[in-house]
Amino acid sequence: MSTIAENIAAIRARIDAAARLSGRTGADITLVAATKMNDAARVREAVAAGIDACGENRVQEMTEKLAEGAYTGAPLHFIGHLQTNKVRQVVGKVDLIQSVDSPELLAMIEKRAAMQGIVQDILLEVNIGGEAAKSGVDPDTLPQLLETAAACAHIRVRGLMAIPPVAETSDGNHAYFTKMHELFVDIGRKKYDNVFMAFLSMGGWRCQPDSGNSSLLPYWTVRPAPLQRWSPRLTRSPGQRWRRRRG
Numbered sequence: 001m002s003t004i005a006e007n008i009a010a011i012r013a014r015i016d017a018a019a020r021l022s023g024r025t026g027a028d029i030t031l032v033a034a035t036k037m038n039d040a041a042r043v044r045e046a047v048a049a050g051i052d053a054c055g056e057n058r059v060q061e062m063t064e065k066l067a068e069g070a071y072t073g074a075p076l077h078f079i080g081h082l083q084t085n086k087v088r089q090v091v092g093k094v095d096l097i098q099s100v101d102s103p104e105l106l107a108m109i110e111k112r113a114a115m116q117g118i119v120q121d122i123l124l125e126v127n128i129g130g131e132a133a134k135s136g137v138d139p140d141t142l143p144q145l146l147e148t149a150a151a152c153a154h155i156r157v158r159g160l161m162a163i164p165p166v167a168e169t170s171d172g173n174h175a176y177f178t179k180m181h182e183l184f185v186d187i188g189r190k191k192y193d194n195v196f197m198a199f200l201s202m203g204g205w206r207c208q209p210d211s212g213n214s215s216l217l218p219y220w221t222v223r224p225a226p227l228q229r230w231s232p233r234l235t236r237s238p239g240q241r242w243r244r245r246r247g
Contacts, residue, residue: 004042005049030199032077036061040070047074055079055098059086066093079161079201081135084108092116098161098201101125101137103148106155113154121158123201124149126183128176129165136162139183150192157192159199160184177202 008031016026032053035043043054043065054071056062057080065071075095082090082099090097091112100106100122113120124145127136137145149157160183164176180202188197 004045008049040068043070096121098123099125110152123161126162128162157195161201
């Protein structure tokens with residue numbers, strides 16, 4: 001059975017091959033391991049193998065692993081749905097909160113960051129497919145959420161996050177990836193305080209090398225999981241997710 005290091009190397013090769021189709025390289029992509037349901041030892045193994053960042057979905061699990069030093073040596077992202085009553089356990093503990101989707105959540109993050117005297121980096125989560133079962137702000141109300149974030153002195157918006165609808169074919173969710181890229185570019189052209197569009201974090205199952213935004217590289221797992229699950233329970237190795245890095 002392949003080791004975590006071997007799996008990561010294989011994913012790196014796939015990332016690089018997909019990136020080169022769009023005139024980029026794997027160095028332009030940040031590889032984030034979704035480490036839910038993997039113990040601290042396995043997370044440390046992934047970090048040692050050179051994963052770019054760790055992503056946790058659950059606050060309690062993240063807190064326990066932090067106490068065990070699981071993420072030492074890699075940035076930590078919170079990628080799951082964040083409830084306002086759990087904000088105090090996340091702000092200042094992670095490098096990036098990827099799943100901010102409401103004014104109420106922004107207000108609570110701003111309050112906790114101000115109390116700590118820090119600026120918390122975040123991504124705004126967009127429900128690009130309009131799916132009732134998923135979190136995220138509607139694309140039409142994203143400008144209002146950006147305005148709210150811009151008024152928060154202790155929050156810095158670094159980009160957008162979305163998990164497009166699952167598709168069985170490579171072009172099945174093509175339009176959603178393209179729309180997210182359009183939003184990303186459009187916001188980047190505008191002037192908002194505390195908004196610096198550097199990252200576009202996407203979830204998906206296949207590369208989109210022929211889209212208008214061919215450098216949008218989707219979510220994968222080291223070991224493929226059922227298509228209906230975005231953050232799978234993994235048998236042997238942390239799940240992995242790709243983030244497009246602008247520039």
